[in-house]
Amino acid sequence: MKTLKCAFFGITFILALLSAATAQSNGLTAGFAAANELYRHGNYTGAIAAYEHLRADGASGGGLYYNLANSYMKAGMVGKALVNYERARVIIPADSDVKANYAFAQNEAGTASFYRGEPFLWRWIDRFFDGISLNGLTVLLTVIWVVIAALAVCRLFFKDIRRVLGGFIVFTALCAVFCAAGLAHKVVWVKRGAVVIEKEAKVRFEPIPTATEYYTLSEGSPVLVLERNSGWYKVQRSDGKAGWVPQATMEMLNE
Amino acid sequence: MKLFRSFFIFICALLTVIPASAKDADFEITVNRNRLAVGQTLQMNLMFRDSQDIPAVDLSGIDGFQARYVGPSTNMTIVNGKMSSSVTHMYILSAVSAGNFTIGPLRFEHKGVRYVSNSVAVTVSDAAVAPPQSTDSSSGDAGLKLNDRVFVVMEIPKKKLYLNEVVPVTVRLFVNQASIRDVQYPEISHDGFSLGQFDKPKQYQDVVGGIRYEILEFSAEIFGLSTGDFKLGPAVLHCNLMIKKKSRRSFSGFADDFFDSSVFDDFFGRYESVPIVLKSTEIPVSVLQVPEEGKPSDFSGAMGEFRLEVVAGPGQVAVGDPVTVKAVVSGTGNFSSVVLPKFENRGDLKVYDPKVTQEPGAKTFEQIVMPLSDSVKEIPAISFSFFNTVTGQYETLRRGPFPISVLPQEKQQESRLIEAAGGGDRQVPAGKPETLGKDIVFIKESVSGVGPSRRYAYEDPIIWAVWIFVTLLYGILHGIYAWKKRLSTDTAFAGKLNAPKAARRGISAAQKYCSAGRQAEFFDAVFTTMQEYLGHKYHLPVKGLTFANVRPVLEAQHVPAEWLGIIREIFDACDMARYAPGRVSQDMVKDILKKLQDVVQYLEKQGNKI
Numbered sequence: 001m002k003t004l005k006c007a008f009f010g011i012t013f014i015l016a017l018l019s020a021a022t023a024q025s026n027g028l029t030a031g032f033a034a035a036n037e038l039y040r041h042g043n044y045t046g047a048i049a050a051y052e053h054l055r056a057d058g059a060s061g062g063g064l065y066y067n068l069a070n071s072y073m074k075a076g077m078v079g080k081a082l083v084n085y086e087r088a089r090v091i092i093p094a095d096s097d098v099k100a101n102y103a104f105a106q107n108e109a110g111t112a113s114f115y116r117g118e119p120f121l122w123r124w125i126d127r128f129f130d131g132i133s134l135n136g137l138t139v140l141l142t143v144i145w146v147v148i149a150a151l152a153v154c155r156l157f158f159k160d161i162r163r164v165l166g167g168f169i170v171f172t173a174l175c176a177v178f179c180a181a182g183l184a185h186k187v188v189w190v191k192r193g194a195v196v197i198e199k200e201a202k203v204r205f206e207p208i209p210t211a212t213e214y215y216t217l218s219e220g221s222p223v224l225v226l227e228r229n230s231g232w233y234k235v236q237r238s239d240g241k242a243g244w245v246p247q248a249t250m251e252m253l254n255e
Numbered sequence: 256m257k258l259f260r261s262f263f264i265f266i267c268a269l270l271t272v273i274p275a276s277a278k279d280a281d282f283e284i285t286v287n288r289n290r291l292a293v294g295q296t297l298q299m300n301l302m303f304r305d306s307q308d309i310p311a312v313d314l315s316g317i318d319g320f321q322a323r324y325v326g327p328s329t330n331m332t333i334v335n336g337k338m339s340s341s342v343t344h345m346y347i348l349s350a351v352s353a354g355n356f357t358i359g360p361l362r363f364e365h366k367g368v369r370y371v372s373n374s375v376a377v378t379v380s381d382a383a384v385a386p387p388q389s390t391d392s393s394s395g396d397a398g399l400k401l402n403d404r405v406f407v408v409m410e411i412p413k414k415k416l417y418l419n420e421v422v423p424v425t426v427r428l429f430v431n432q433a434s435i436r437d438v439q440y441p442e443i444s445h446d447g448f449s450l451g452q453f454d455k456p457k458q459y460q461d462v463v464g465g466i467r468y469e470i471l472e473f474s475a476e477i478f479g480l481s482t483g484d485f486k487l488g489p490a491v492l493h494c495n496l497m498i499k500k501k502s503r504r505s506f507s508g509f510a511d512d513f514f515d516s517s518v519f520d521d522f523f524g525r526y527e528s529v530p531i532v533l534k535s536t537e538i539p540v541s542v543l544q545v546p547e548e549g550k551p552s553d554f555s556g557a558m559g560e561f562r563l564e565v566v567a568g569p570g571q572v573a574v575g576d577p578v579t580v581k582a583v584v585s586g587t588g589n590f591s592s593v594v595l596p597k598f599e600n601r602g603d604l605k606v607y608d609p610k611v612t613q614e615p616g617a618k619t620f621e622q623i624v625m626p627l628s629d630s631v632k633e634i635p636a637i638s639f640s641f642f643n644t645v646t647g648q649y650e651t652l653r654r655g656p657f658p659i660s661v662l663p664q665e666k667q668q669e670s671r672l673i674e675a676a677g678g679g680d681r682q683v684p685a686g687k688p689e690t691l692g693k694d695i696v697f698i699k700e701s702v703s704g705v706g707p708s709r710r711y712a713y714e715d716p717i718i719w720a721v722w723i724f725v726t727l728l729y730g731i732l733h734g735i736y737a738w739k740k741r742l743s744t745d746t747a748f749a750g751k752l753n754a755p756k757a758a759r760r761g762i763s764a765a766q767k768y769c770s771a772g773r774q775a776e777f778f779d780a781v782f783t784t785m786q787e788y789l790g791h792k793y794h795l796p797v798k799g800l801t802f803a804n805v806r807p808v809l810e811a812q813h814v815p816a817e818w819l820g821i822i823r824e825i826f827d828a829c830d831m832a833r834y835a836p837g838r839v840s841q842d843m844v845k846d847i848l849k850k851l852q853d854v855v856q857y858l859e860k861q862g863n864k865i
Contacts, residue, residue, distance in 0.1 A: 032702045
């Protein structure tokens, strides 16, 4: 009897979870479709509000960020569009529509990706892993690590082919290092990347409104956020120059 | 008779012709010095190439000298399978009278071949004013100073240049019987000139004034930047001269000869490197302005001697099709100032910027011209004006015009090039020219991929668990492998591990025998257990192990005498049971069993403490 009662409550709990998930999914689908409808009718401001509402409810996905970015583009907010294209690129970097619109937005803003100004090696790594998502790269690195461990175990027990296995291990280890560098690169961008969303952002030497101006960032410029301090971000441009900007002029990718 | 006469005349003619057809060959004479005093000697070498059977030449008739033949030296080399040989006859000439003498050209004939040499000038001074003859063989040519053996010469072909005229400048390093290393590229003071980079130097030998030199030749190009009189150079060249160090004299005459030989000098590196700076003389150069008189209107500053070739094609095109005009200017001179006039856009002719490529000795201009109307009958002529630095005159080369046939628009469907998606061009029928619009791609309608926000994979505990699990698994497997390997290779270690197991097995068997009252089997088991346990534990041979041969090991392990006594008791009891089984009682059996267990326990504890 006791067992039956436990089983009953267990099944009920699982069903409740499933139905909650389904309900959430249905709500998401309906909300997404409604936002698309607004976009189709040219109501870009409404579409922006609808997509942002979905985000605020905890939704995410490459398609959502892409559509939101398109809406911002149509509404003339290139900076907001670029930050959402960057979010979409983290999830679906190989998507041709995302690539095309991202390039278009960069062209409109007159900006380039952050790692353009980096040394050759980082630029090359950025370009090499451009079409692989963050999650994809993590899985790839995990697979490589498993392969290395398997080869190392085989090397212990198959003495005849030790040298060959040793060579393979070295090669896969190098691949792992390379992938790890690419993954680290992407993680840094996801955690600390930001885009200017105002027409221009004046970067100053100190987090004080009257501090000396260092340089100006235009809308859509990508930066890395190094620190936060009382409503200011310390940001670094792709050429390494760092300074302070008001937080309101930036939007971080992980916001 | 007539026939005989004709035959006789023919034979006579043949005999006169044969000597005349004897072959001529050169040979070379060199001397080791060309200044000496009366009574001094010089060495003269006669070198015959591609031959080794030339006999010594009689030099008794040389003015001012007495010749003595020293001997021959032969040389054979095989390079890329091709063999070449030479023979050098060496003579010592003693100067018998003062004066300026010319040795050679020497002539002689051998096996139908006439040999003729070069000539060498030698100056013989009176003995009273002659430079002292050095006895040190390492100083090279006696009488030749270092400046005569190692020196630099700079040359240019002409000393009057026109502005922008390019001329070659050559710097030669002459070396005779000296060891020179680390030769740097020469530096030339060139105010008023532009000096190009020196090419890779050429190395060769040559005879100058009868002395053979190793020559290193550097070449570059210069041209004047402004008019006026200038001094080019001097050319300065840095290098290192290898000089033999003065060797230490030892107390033994034999050792002196032995250790002071050049073999040992070379072997033990008794040369020192002395940096030297060699300078050539300056060369006065005048840079002249090109004359204004006769200067063509399209002259762009090209200086040299050039040729122009122009090809235009295809000869028949449709309206809007490209015609390629390729003009090649070749020759010698300053190509940087060679510029061809471009065609200009006209209402009926569209012109694109030329593509210019340059290679040594030629510059190519490729220009695309597109007729926009069928009224175009020709591509205009191309002219190129330059100042010929050889003749000192302006020259204008003109090529064309180039007739073409342009098909009218109605008879040829207009086509245009568009860029296809896969790269490469396609010709498609065209309507009006179009401008492509640009905008973003439409939104995504599908909701797939959109869902509740999730953490990234690198933050997922499952991924980290996989990483840690794989690493641990490998660590465990590696540990097992290392453990097994140690057990198989380190027998002492393996034995130590196996000892307690063997003891437990043995004690268990002994207990059974004890309970069953089987004393003989009991003592056998006890004896075997002691042998196996002590043998494995202390890495001793198990078979034949007795108290006598295990005692030293136990004492080395600091086993107290009390326990040594117990171990001895056990061994003695086993012996007694074997040889005097009647004296063994069940109490004794139990006692021995207890002692066995205590000994094993004690030794295990002691082993762990150690």
